[in-house]
Amino acid sequence: MKNIYPWQNEVWQILARDHASRGHALLLKGAKGIGKLGFAQYLAKYLLCEKPSSKSEACENCPSCRWFEQGGHPDYCLVEPEALSELSDEIKMRVRSDAEANPEVKSSNTKPKKKPSKQISVAQIRDLTDLINMSSHRGGYKIILIHPAETMNAAAANALLKNLEEPPPQTLFILVTHRPHYLLPTLCSRCRQIAMPTPDFTQAIDWLDQQGIKNPKASLAVAGYAPLAALEYNNEEYFVQYEAFIKHISTLKSFNPIFLAEEMQKSDLPTVVNWLQKWCYDLISFRLTGRIRYHLSMQTTIKALVAKIDPRQLARYLRSLIDMQRLSHHPLNHRLFLEEMLISYAMLMAPARSK
Ligand SMILES: [Zn+2]
Numbered sequence: 626m627k628n629i630y631p632w633q634n635e636v637w638q639i640l641a642r643d644h645a646s647r648g649h650a651l652l653l654k655g656a657k658g659i660g661k662l663g664f665a666q667y668l669a670k671y672l673l674c675e676k677p678s679s680k681s682e683a684c685e686n687c688p689s690c691r692w693f694e695q696g697g698h699p700d701y702c703l704v705e706p707e708a709l710s711e712l713s714d715e716i717k718m719r720v721r722s723d724a725e726a727n728p729e730v731k732s733s734n735t736k737p738k739k740k741p742s743k744q745i746s747v748a749q750i751r752d753l754t755d756l757i758n759m760s761s762h763r764g765g766y767k768i769i770l771i772h773p774a775e776t777m778n779a780a781a782a783n784a785l786l787k788n789l790e791e792p793p794p795q796t797l798f799i800l801v802t803h804r805p806h807y808l809l810p811t812l813c814s815r816c817r818q819i820a821m822p823t824p825d826f827t828q829a830i831d832w833l834d835q836q837g838i839k840n841p842k843a844s845l846a847v848a849g850y851a852p853l854a855a856l857e858y859n860n861e862e863y864f865v866q867y868e869a870f871i872k873h874i875s876t877l878k879s880f881n882p883i884f885l886a887e888e889m890q891k892s893d894l895p896t897v898v899n900w901l902q903k904w905c906y907d908l909i910s911f912r913l914t915g916r917i918r919y920h921l922s923m924q925t926t927i928k929a930l931v932a933k934i935d936p937r938q939l940a941r942y943l944r945s946l947i948d949m950q951r952l953s954h955h956p957l958n959h960r961l962f963l964e965e966m967l968i969s970y971a972m973l974m975a976p977a978r979s980k
Contacts, residue, residue, distance in 0.1 A: 627685070629667050630660040630852075631832060632824035637664075640819070641671060641681040648817040649792035650800065652774070655821030657803040658851025662772050664821065665799045669693070669701055669768045672797065689763055699762040704749050704771045707741040745771065747780035750788075757793045767796045774800035775807035782809050789815040824852060833859075846921045849903070866892070870900055874970065875926050877978045882967035890960040894953035897963065898946060901970065905943045912936045933976040942973050 629637050639646050653661050667683070670693045674683040683690050692698040703710075753769055761767045771777070777785065786809065789798065800816060802808060824832065826845075829852040833841035838859050847867065848854035858864050873885050889897055903919040911917055912931040917924055931939075949966055956962040 628682070629664055630824070632822050632828050633660065633664050636819060636822060637668075637681070640668060646817070647797060649796065650789050650798040650816040652800045652802065652805065652808075652813060652816035652818045653821050654802050654805040654818060656823050656849075656851055658848060658854030658857075659821060659823050660853050661801050661803070661821045663853075665770055665772070665801050666703075669770055669797075669799065672766050672768060673698060673700060673763070675763065675765070689765075700756075700765065700767045702753060702756055702769050704745055704753070704769065705773075706743050706745050706776045708743045709772075743776060745777040745781050747778065747784050750777070750781045750784040753788075757788060757796055761795055765795070767793075768799065769796065770799045770801070772801040773804070774802040774812075775804040777808075782812055786812055786815070823850065826850070829855075843922060846919050847903070849919065867900055870897070871904060871920065871923070874901070874904060874967075875923065875930065877930070877974055880971060880974075880978075882971045883964060886960055886963035886967055889963055894956055894959060894962060895950060898950045898953045898966070901966065902943065902946045902950065905939065905946065905970075908934070909936060909939045909943060912939065930974070930977050934974065935976075938973055942969060945969070 640651070651665075653665055655661055670690060671677055671681065671683045673689045673693060675687040675689045676684040678684060683693075685694075689698065693701065756767055756769065771785070785798075789812065798816070800808075800812075805813060805818075829845055829850065830841050832852055833845060833855055836856055838844055838856065840859075841855070844855040844859045844864070845852065847864075848858055858867070870885075870889070873880060907917045907920050907923075907927055908931050911924070911927050912934065913936060917927060920927065946966075949962075953962065
């Protein structure tokens with residue numbers, strides 16, 4: 626990342642200029658998809674830069690900036706769950722192998738492997754000991770970025786807490802999270818907490834326009850008003866799949882929960898539950914207040930659907946989806962899980978079907 630996002634200017638001015646405001650540990654918290662990680666990485670790069678500009682920007686040219694961009698800075702460590710770093714390695718690998726069009730790279734990775742962990746382990750925190758205890762290579766800060774901080778398991782969080790209680794010199798910890806309530810309160814209280822801003826609607830649309838997105842308003846709404854998520858959705862098959870799913874569940878005449886469950890069984894379950902949550906949120910919101918949050922272009926369909934639905938039942942179903950969201954991370958059987966969720970939806974919508 627070469628710069629921060631436009632909506633982060635104010636918080637940048639505070640953290641970049643004022644040494645005291647950073648303390649020895651920062652906790653950057655805020656909604657998902659608003660650029661917290663990018664901000665944290667740019668802050669780390671800027672603080673490590675050996676010739677920062679008077680405008681509080683990293684120079685991009687010194688050895689520090691170059692090492693940082695290449696992912697090999699000796700005074701910097703990004704701690705992530707294995708699953709996340711493998712994912713980014715895989716993406717890098719794919720980009721590289723596509724660029725080189727090298728068939729050997731593609732075929733070499735076929736061994737079955739243990740599932741990568743979605744948690745940050747205590748071993749990962751203990752591995753930081755050398756970095757923490759040694760003096761920095763370049764005479765400046767040593768920076769440890771932990772993302773997403775809520776994925777630290779209890780042992781990892783406690784191990785980190787020890788470091789925060791006796792902060793090592795010249796070391797800055799940056800924790801990034803969109804679920805601060807999942808963190809140990811003692812951990813939070815040791816950090817300087819920074820609420821990361823969400824851009825307002827116009828700012829987000831302007832930014833998405835600059836990124837060349839075709840339909841920024843619709844993408845932004847579907848992404849829950851998080852611009853980076855909107856950009857991600859727009860660039861992938863995601864949007865096509867999402868629209869097909871919404872078309873299925875909103876065309877009640879032909880809606881068949883068993884068929885749809887079979888069709889979606891290979892999809893990422895938490896994502897599918899999230900789609901249904903947003904859809905049902907709009908149904909109930911329109912029924913009660915006449916307003917729609919996520920599916921801006923579907924007002925006519927939503928209006929026709931909810932007229933005959935009991936809002937209390939709708940509210941109950943929406944609440945049950947919160948439990949489904951939790952269960953969706955560890956389902957016993959993908960297809961049964963989807964069938965149960967979609968059959969309940971079909972029953973809920975039955976009055977709208979019989980015209
Ligand atoms: Zn530099």
